[in-house]
Amino acid sequence: MTIDSVLPAPSPAVGQGTRHPTYGPSAFGRRHIGPDGVEQRRMLSAVGYRSIDELLGAAVPAGIQVGEIDSVIPPAATESEAIAELRALASRNTVRRSMIGLGYHDTITPAVIKRNVLENPSWYTAYTPYQPEISQGRLEALLNFQTMVADLTGLSTANASMLDESTAVVEGMLLARRASKSASPRFVVDSDALPQSAALLAHRAQAVGIELITVDLAREPLPGGDFFGVLIQYPGASGAVWDPSAVIAAAKEAGAVVVVAADLLALTLLTSPGELGADVAVGTSQRFGVPMGFGGPHAGYMAVRAGLERQLPGRLVGVSQDAAGQPAYRLSLQAREQHIRREKATSNICTAQVLLAVMAGMYAVYHGPDGLRWIAQTVHAAARATADELSAAGFEVLTRHFFDTFQVRVDDSDATIARLRGYGILLRRVDETTVGVALDEVSSADPMISSMLAHAFTHDAGAAFGMHGYGAPTREIEPASLRRTSSYLTHPIFNTHHSETGMMRYLKYLADLDYALDRGMIPLGSCTMKLNAATEMEAVSWPEFARIHPFAPAEDVQGYLALIGQLESWLAEVTGYDAVSLQPNAGSQGELAGLLAIRGFHLANGDAQRLVCLIPSSAHGTNAASAVLAGMKVVVVACDELGNVDLDDLHAKIAAHADDLAALMITYPSTHGVYEHEVRAITEAVHDAGGQVYVDGANLNALLGFARFGDFGGDVSHLNLHKTFCIPHGGGGPGVGPVAAKAHLAPFLPGHAQSQRGADEFTGGPVSAAPFGSPSILPISWAYVRMMGADGLREATGAAVLAANYVAVRLSEHYPVLYKGDNGLVAHECILDLRPLTAATGVSVDDVAKRLIDYGFHAPTMSFPVPGTLMVEPTESEDLAEIDRFIDAMVAIKLEADGVAAGEWPLEDNPLRNAPHTAQAIAVDEWAHPYSRELAVYPGAVSSDASVRTMRIRGKYWPPVRRIDQAYGDRNLVCSCPPPEAFA
């Protein structure tokens, strides 16, 4: 990127790397990497190597190993130095009162939620709730979110969040296309839609052959001819509130599916989209207590009417029951997740914004329906008072009916905006003579806001600043026909925890139900559940990073731009690429951005026919889904019995598509967790045929410092900052999926009309609502790289690969390791093949995964990428003692399975099949199972050290529910909070 990547004033350590050797007392590396030197030597000797360099030298194919590079990454800073530098960067951002609106509003995060959710590792270090038995807390929190969204939108079912409002709008369009009976390619877009949503729609529609028709729906009739769907913004981007029910009825009459993008706070006062007849509602929950963060992360939302549940993209939490018949939550309809559907996918959305959805849902739990309505009334009253004052001062207010946003005619927008900026206020520039003014929870809490605005607008230096407040919120919203009469948030959960004590305890109760990294290892293969260090998290909630509007002027965000520029340059270096865009707000969106860049490149070269995307059968399903959404045609390449790309099949497929080959998507190291030896031969074959190579960066944690995608043939990649670069998983989002590319693809990387980098920004179409995606969590990755330095990143890779090989070696006599690369080594993860065990004993992968809960572990990745297997990724951050505890548990489980095979226990009644065991399950008068209660619940409490034994007994994690019946919940779909009687 051409943006100036000036480093802040160097701290004393910069350039003096020797002062802080990696294992020095204040070095961060020794905190991030679990095993110390002595432990690593023990692990190395088990694996059979003398040093980590020797091990990696044998594991990573020689042809791709990187030599010395003159790094732009400064030598490692200590934690306190990194914080000081972040403070310096933060001080270059200016927090003003944002009245820009456009879907981003300042909000007050209740301190009890900030401290107990956002800043609490029990919430932010959890993984996506694929193991529902140990995720009941956040599943309940997400069900609260879904119930809140469904209630406010007046629709039957909401999902567990979307990436942001604009991607939710795109998903609404795609849903409309598949749900509509119309075969028309046309989609009608409200001219008062948010500009960032309109831009995203344009880019995404083009890729999949949808034609957009923009209409001023408040004033003009629907277009003639067929169309499959309509988008209405409610209230509009201008702030205008108008009754869309006639338009909705007419559109539905014409066979179209109607999507309404609605403001959740406005819906506490306005008739809901569902009541107006909408099929789908989308939007954001940002203003429910989630800081603007210069654009994100926040939880977008989507809700649908009855009958469309199975069309919902993303994740959906539902109610099922456990083995004891008790209600229990879990992810519903997982078979419909897009990565399962692969090339049949209709969306590439995989992840959600769980942490932010939890916060927004808790905001509603804390305030309750009356509190939310009061906040909305206050915002509305402040907006009305401000508009009245401006009218009284002689300005023409252009918006007749509005909730919180209106437009004002001025002589010169730029002059007005500049003047207001001097008062610490940011306005929206609509055109040369129109500005937009948006009130919010923070500005409306200032009783002087209306008179202050009027004073600033009139700019009569001599006039006295009229010190009068705007009074109590008494006036009701207009038009009267749209006033909401239906109730919402009537469930007890939204009417109970309104004291801080109550709220704190509810959050603690839910957190205690869950297993996150603060309890123990989460050895999920392909997920890289490494340390999310406290220092890395520190800056996220600083106001200079949190309270910045994504369209704030460039002068106000210099610290952010510097941080982004540095991080981009560091990521480009470690991957061997020329340019990086941080805009994609999930890995899937990074993939899409990369493929759209390839598509743009071929189109620019006059190669419109290059549409075929080759994807190995071992690839993550999202690859195929992203290719479909980029308008490409997926052709699957076979893998050989070793799990590598079958070169003969690759050559055959390339030959068959010599003229229309667009790209190959390949993951490196492979999804099988091995360094594929022939990767160069693969990338060269694709290049020779005129194709581009997409290297999926999901497994970058096995490569940093040892090899670079760009060096072995990659043209473009996405990275997962939430894996390799320490952004916490948040229980299933946020993520950040930067897209990195060679120079020839850089012009096609995602740009954004509102980017503060102006002409220096990339020029491809956008993939996120905000110019830099989710910037408020970028300080996490920045701090990680800054505190590790290039050497530390390399050491982390070495430690991760060592840990995986240590697990593979120690467990291989009990469970075969399915795939290995050069010299019999794995990369950063290993696949344990349970199929022989299942064949011999009847014990399934599920049984083993659930039994691990009794041992105090989160299961490894189940049945991905190979059914019937477990994929283990210990990461560099786990201490040797914890890795050994896991190995011991797996060995003990193998012995239990052997016991089943030997007839010691029946297949249907043994510690594995009945796992996990709750406290309630053993607190019974009659214990009817052929094994002891102690074996049921304390199987892992073994150690030669009595104090360790005691700790394992006293500190045991107790699962709150027994094994959950997946089919029951999918057959009886319930996706909102069940009534209290359900628990009777």
Add this chain to the structure above:
Amino acid sequence: MSREDELKYTTEHEWIEAADSVATVGITSYAAGKLGDVVYVDLPAVGTVVEAGRVIGEIESTKSVGELYAPVSGTITEVNDAVVDSPELVNSDPLGEGWLVKVEYVELPSLLELAEYTAFTAES
């Protein structure tokens, strides 16, 4: 002759029982077993005109979403509402109570005999 022998089959793992210009269609035991617990079945409306080889519905299990193809061109005359209400019928009795749709047709395409279908599943 068992019921299995009497039925015809497709490579999309559907069975067809044809009589008096009406074909009753379901999925095979093999397919039901591969799908696992069926949780949802989406079937076309009665009166829908279908074309052989085109997708006309969905069968969703906890593991995957399978598509239902029309094995024969014609008009849907009946759908099994019992299976919509209780999708588990597809697992418990795929060749009987788990039938899915009835199609009125003019001409049957060439279909597989049980032995041919069994050989086909052995290959795949």
